Amino acid sequence: MHEAIDLSPDQCERLLRAGVAGRVALSSPDGPHIAPVNYSVVGPAIVIRTSPYSVLGTYGRGSMLAFEVDQFDHDRWRGWSVVARGRSDVVTDPLELERIRTTWEPHPWAAGNRSMYLRLRWSELTGRQIGTGWDPVASLPVRRAV
């Protein structure tokens, strides 16, 4: 059995800011949904592009969302995960949209109409690492400057 250790708020935020893909969960009338998404962190918020007609665009706007990123090394039995929770809103302010586009040139992997920018200002940010004696932040692949 491998020890699980809580990550510090600073570690959580650095891991969150370093990522490009995660999963978002939302509640809908027919139960929870989960979807893999590309994302960016702009200021103290996660920004996701989606279609206004998607499940996320329909039931995930103006509601509580949960967002998760993780990385697991199955060979070495170690890994980490970070979960952010908070209320979402749709970014409509032109200056704010400009700021998001400047900070993050969005590259959703999948094609489609993703005209809606959904922002999750987290009110909870928690994380854990499995296995001791290593630093998840230092072990990040170089994909984007932390």
Add this chain to the structure above:
Amino acid sequence: MHEAIDLSPDQCERLLRAGVAGRVALSSPDGPHIAPVNYSVVGPAIVIRTSPYSVLGTYGRGSMLAFEVDQFDHDRWRGWSVVARGRSDVVTDPLELERIRTTWEPHPWAAGNRSMYLRLRWSELTGRQIGTGWDPVASLPVRRAV
């Protein structure tokens, strides 16, 4: 922009059965939650071990759950994801528990009291791959026989 293609039900099930770690989402009175979990597929159901006192054990029993596995190759801009949704129940039948333990010697990564076996019999199973010209099932790492 990279093309997204729906996976067949057979591909979804093979990818799901080949995995060992995913994320489960549930709805709670204060909104959705998401948690990384180890899992196994036993018969036509996903089995997750959890603590009866966890958020999952409290709000995820006898309710709709969404479960996701994915794999992304950021260098090659390709990947896949599979989402299973359905109602959960707690496995209490001794014969069924024996079957689960025989099929899957459970190794949750994180320590803790995980005495509850939660079963998700999926009623929806969908998946997508990003990028054409490759087969996600054939590209699985060898971790468990498919």
